[in-house]
Amino acid sequence: TMLTGYVEENGDQRMWLTGMDAEGNLLFEKIFPVSQAIRGNSIARLDKNTMVIAGDVTDKALRRNGFFCKVSLRGEILAYKSLGGREDDFLAAVQPLQDGRIALAGKSKSFLRGSRRDRAWVVITDQEGNLLEERYYGSKTNDESSWLLQSHEGSLFSGGFSSQQILKAEQAWVFKLGHSFNVRPPEQPLSLKPGAVYYSNGTFMEPGGRAFFNLTLNNEDKGLIGLKAVIEVENAFSGTAVLQETALPVLLPNDAPILGLPLFFQENTTLGTQRFKVRVYQGTRLISDAAFFNINIGAVTSPRLALSLLSQPSDNQLGIEVHNAGNSAAQGVSLFVSSDRSGALPDQHYIGEIPAGETRQKIFPFSPVGMDGLVTIRVADATLLVTDTLVIQPKLPETTPVKMDTTGKRDYLTAIWFSPNPDQFDRKEIVWSEGEIIIQVKVVSNKGLDKQHFCIEINGQPCVQGMKFEEVEMKGSRFSKTFQQRIKLGEGVNSLRAFVQNEAGKTETEPLKIIYTPRKPNLHVLSIGVPAVDLKYTTKDARDFVQALTSTKLKNTAFQAVFLDTLFVEATTTKTEILKCLRRMQYRFDDRQIAPQDLLLVFISSHGLSLGEGGFRIAASDFDGPFVEETSLDFEKEIVDYLRPTACRQLFVLDACHSGTADSRTKTSGMAEWAASQHQLNMLVSCRAEEYSYEDDQWENGAFTEGLIEAIRVFASRPQSIDLNNDKKLDMKELFVFVNKRVPELVQTKRPKPPTSQHPMMILNDQTHPLILFDSTGR
CATH class of the missing domain: 2.60.40.10 (Immunoglobulins)
Structure with a gap:
């Protein structure tokens, strides 16, 4: 693939030409002298080994001319001609013709000396750029040609814009040139x-x-x-x-x-x-x-799951129907029900296999007591790729005792967040990308409700009912209202709380925390430490790394907010639970809780399994040797590929090459070799191929994790010793320089002396833009 355009240097434009392979890797790059070309506007294939370029150049009289340029596939100039007349001329398109000639098109003032308007200009040259013919097209106003094509039967078409103002505006126009070609068969079959x-x-x-x-x-x-x-x-x-x-x-x-x-x-x-x-x-x-x-x-065979309610939720049970509308069986189907606002993991109800076209019903205990928001029900098969979601509104409690009136009837007043609904998110904080948010609060009472009964407290600042009721919108009946208000957000965490007070009493919602990040990305950390009988420090590795990363001693201004997901215990580090957590990242991205500019950092400390053919797996806490695929995760297919739909920046840090041998070491050439072959990932791994990775009681960590933690501490206390460019930021390259030196030093202190050294490996997919982990410029 070859591209052309221009670069700006010292106020001048100069034509730029580059060649790339099929993967986008740069093969060559060339910048032309100003005297030859200031811009390449169009490039086309001339034959198997040659390209032709049309563009414009400024001549010695400071007039604009078009130019023809023929180049090899390495960018060497094979032919060059400046084309134009007495006035300014410009070439925007080039089209090689089947008879060996070359057509170029653009705009020109040279059709009339002293002209102040342009006409479309079409030039025919030979393969050396020598002018064979030229024609002008257009009206008495400005017209130009910006593209040129030859149809399959040989006709030439061009187009651009015209200022004829037939409709009192500039218009696109297309015209067919009066060229005709003889149809002749080839002398030998194609x-x-x-x-x-x-x-x-x-x-x-x-x-x-x-x-x-x-x-x-x-x-x-x-x-x-x-x-x-x-x-x-x-x-x-x-x-x-x-x-x-x-x-x-x-x-x-x-x-x-x-x-x-x-x-x-x-x-x-x-x-x-x-x-x-x-x-x-x-x-x-x-x-x-x-x-x-x-x-x-063939016909696609895939399951397709659809959720529906059997009936409205009652006081003691909930009935769900799952239908497989696809044309193949859905395996390992489960229901996930989430209703609490604490961010806890959803309840899981196993259904099993559902053949194509069949339906399964599930009735389980359910109580709406204490639920003041929406309930999310998600169904998924064993792959977590076939899903459907159903959101229901449980019946609100009929009464909320507030006070007793003189007739003996209880007054009630209830207020819940309606939009955004915190129950629909699996974290207490909600990330918001815009500077304003429209909040909605559902209020139900046995007494009348009006705008002056409602107010929003922002970041703890007291509010008074009725002070800004003109900013409040209200819909609903007299005793059931949805209040709506537009809130301007400040950068960072915004804590909102709704207050309602009427004749029935006074109530308030739980705080709603909105994180507004207009300038900075957020950091999302998934730290996985898989417990193992024969490894002492995998869980501690993951826990200590998170503590160092979020230490209050180091104010990190690189990110607006830091969100943590930690999997440290046996129950949460099974293969299924790890996959569910990875899938949860995709759900957050779909819900805009993870933005494209955010950084997702995945830290893993566990057994690593090299299975040959470049494969590398991470052992889960339920690992069972005879069932490797069922109890471990293929790092590429089940971790990296699982996270690809989460289209943000990603960094993988792996201390996943411990072993169960007495000297706490294992050789992990599979992981190292696989990592070395990756160019589209950001990865930091604990050792090279044919090396071992160690843990030791004197560090109470793996040597690799200990080196990472020390690097973070050094940047907090003595940044000049690790901040190589003195920009008060710690990027991945600077971090790697430190750990690449420190980890071998730690390993040399291990007794008995280990048989190999240990050197971390780093892969970055973008060498030109630093991947920043810490920024202390704001402290």
């Missing part, structure tokens, strides 16, 4: 090479769906127009039948383009692997050999 078939699901094509088939056309002759690809299906009973015809773009001389042909099959297409034949025609004349390819046609 050679076709079938490529891969790309399916939307990666495996097969559904009837009624679409796929794409790569076809390489090798043309050793002059260019061709008027081509079409004819795809035929081979059938043992009826022979061949034409499936579809697709017009092909112009084929340039001595070129071998790879074309992506769309494929479409009707709903009633036979399932299975089918063989197809593709040939190229020019009109009705066959001009190519035949190429054959196979397509897998």
Whole structure:
């Protein structure tokens, strides 16, 4: 892939040209002298080894000219010509033609000396940039061409904008140029090479769906127009039948383009692997050999779960119906019910397998007492990928005793948060990305309700009912109201509490904490320390790392807020519980509680398992050797890939290579080798391939974790010794320099002396922008 544009240097623009491979890795980069080119505006493939560029340049008389430039795939200039007349000219588009000539288009004032307006300008050159012909198009007002295309039958089209003001405004315009080309067949048949078939699901094509088939056309002759690809299906009973015809773009001389042909099959297409034949025609004349390819046609088999209520929640039970509307069985289906506002994990109710098209019902104890918000019910299969969610509003208590009136009837007054509803979030704090929030509070009473009965306390500042009631909106009946108010948020934590007072008495909501982060990202830490009989410090590693990271001795201004999820005990570090926590990160991202600019830091201390073929697994607390896949996590597929939908910045820190041997060591070449092959991740791992990772009683941690903790402490007390660029920030590179030196020093103090050293490894996916962990500039 080659790109062109411009850079600005010392107030001047200069053309920029770069080449990249299929993965986006830079192959070369070149900046041209101002005298040659100030901007590259369009680039196109001329043949297998050559590209052509159109742009503009300033000449010695300070007039703007267009230019033609032919370059190799390494950026060397093969031909260059400045194009233009007495006035300012500009080239915006380039289109190689099938007859070997090259068309360029832009705008020009040179059609009339002294002109103050532009006309669309189209130039035809040979492959050295020599002018063959030029024409101007447009009206008596400003017109210009910004693109140029050649259709499959050879016609030239261009377009841009015109100021003819037919509609009293500038308009887009498209025009067809008066060029005609002779249709001539090739002297020898085209050679076709079938490529891969790309399916939307990666495996097969559904009837009624679409796929794409790569076809390489090798043309050793002059260019061709008027081509079409004819795809035929081979059938043992009826022979061949034409499936579809697709017009092909112009084929340039001595070129071998790879074309992506769309494929479409009707709903009633036979399932299975089918063989197809593709040939190229020019009109009705066959001009190519035949190429054959196979397509897998099938129907997607996947479960699809749908939740519904059997009935409204009663005082003692809740009935849920789960229907599998997919076309395959859902395995290991469970219900998760969340209703408390404390952020505790939801209750889980196991259902099991649900075959395709079948329904399962689940009735379980349920009491709305004490629930003053919404109840979230989520169903998921064993993969946690097939899900559905149902939100219900439990029946509110009919009365809330406040006081007794003279008739003996109890007065009641109830207020709950309606929006945002804290019960819908699994943390006490709610992250908000905007400077204002509209809050809604549901209030029910046996006495009348009005605006002056309601007020919002912000950050502990007392409020008085009725003082700002003009800012309050209110809907509902006399005794049941939803109050709404727009609140301006301050940066950081905003604590809101609603107060309501009427003739029935006075009540208030629980505090609602809103975190507003307009300038800084948040840090989300998931620290996993898997307990193990033969390892003493995995849990302590994870706990001590979190304590060091959140120490009050070091005010960290790199992040607006820090959120912690800690899995330290056996019950929360099973494979299922770890996967649920990872999936919870995705739910938070979907709920905008994790933003794209935030940093998710995952720390893991556990047994590491190298299983060959580059695989690496993390042992869970329920690890059982004969059932490795069921009781451990594939680091790539079940941790990294699980977190990919959580599309924020991510950092993985792994002290996951301890062992159960007496000297507390293990060799973890699988993890180190896998980590070294990754380029799209940010990772810090405890040792290199063919090394061991150690823990020891004198550190009461793994050597790697001990080094991390010491680095954080040193930055808090003596930052000049670790802050290499003196910017009062600790980035990953500076942290790595410290631990890469300190960890081997710690290991050398271990007795008996270990057989190998230990050197951490770091992989960063962006070497140009530092990954900041701490910032003390604000202290």
